[in-house]
Amino acid sequence: MGFRIVGLLGSPLAGGNTAKLLDQALLGARDAGCEVERIDVGDLVFRPCREIFYCREHGTCAMKDDMIPLYRTFAELDSLIVATPVMTMGIPGALKSFMDRFQVFFMAKYMRNSPLVPEEKRAHRRGLYIGIAGMNVPYVFDGAKLTMKAFFSIIDVEYWDELLTRDMDNIRDITTRPDIMDEAYRKGFRLGELLFEKNP
Numbered sequence: 001m002g003f004r005i006v007g008l009l010g011s012p013l014a015g016g017n018t019a020k021l022l023d024q025a026l027l028g029a030r031d032a033g034c035e036v037e038r039i040d041v042g043d044l045v046f047r048p049c050r051e052i053f054y055c056r057e058h059g060t061c062a063m064k065d066d067m068i069p070l071y072r073t074f075a076e077l078d079s080l081i082v083a084t085p086v087m088t089m090g091i092p093g094a095l096k097s098f099m100d101r102f103q104v105f106f107m108a109k110y111m112r113n114s115p116l117v118p119e120e121k122r123a124h125r126r127g128l129y130i131g132i133a134g135m136n137v138p139y140v141f142d143g144a145k146l147t148m149k150a151f152f153s154i155i156d157v158e159y160w161d162e163l164l165t166r167d168m169d170n171i172r173d174i175t176t177r178p179d180i181m182d183e184a185y186r187k188g189f190r191l192g193e194l195l196f197e198k199n200p
């Protein structure tokens with residue numbers, strides 16, 4: 001049986017430091033035997049949630065934009081990697097708006113008791129959060145982590161692991177830190193490998 005891991009990039013830079021770590025993790029997941037797909041939030045055209053609550057009764061959104069086909073992608077994925085820089089002590093606005101549009105999943109799961117994620121997938125969906133931040137203070141990921149955990153829970157993904165790198169203002173180029181690049185690969189590989197284990 002094939003497994004699919006999606007990597008969601010929250011940075012607007014398609015080839016920046018966050019993207020490099022995400023690509024390493026996806027490479028690991030692919031080497032573990034999974035199909036992988038990278039989705040850049042910066043490439044998508046969509047509007048923020050407008051609270052019209054069409055999703056209270058429907059398993060999709062009334063706003064017909066790039067989010068619509070992604071609901072299926074996110075219902076069917078086997079595991080997820082979200083990679084994002086910290087911006088203004090949280091996640092970038094576009095990524096937050098992307099996550100808010102998963103109110104469609106929230107309504108289905110909590111209001112209609114009819115999750116969009118198939119039951120056989122719910123048991124094994126795990127999430128890896130890759131975060132980087134310019135500052136070197138201990139609380140720099142606190143806001144982003146709260147959002148990440150809420151998002152994972154709404155879309156039935158277990159918050160499995162994280163790779164958090166602070167002090168990017170000094171590191172500047174993540175490729176000068178092969179230890180962190182390797183760790184991203186290893187975590188991606190393990191995330192993929194776990195899907196093939198019967199009772200991990």
Ligand SMILES: Cc1cc2nc3c(=O)[nH]c(=O)nc-3n(C[C@H](O)[C@H](O)[C@H](O)COP(=O)(O)O)c2cc1C
Nearest residue numbers: 011016017018085086087088089132133134135168
């Ligand atoms: C608009 C903006 C806001 C930022 N806000 C913060 C912040 O509040 N705290 C922090 O530690 N770093 C902050 N940063 C720094 C980024 O987290 C850091 O530069 C990161 O390495 C960018 O990754 P990227 O190049 O892959 O996008 C901010 C960067 C930008 C562009």
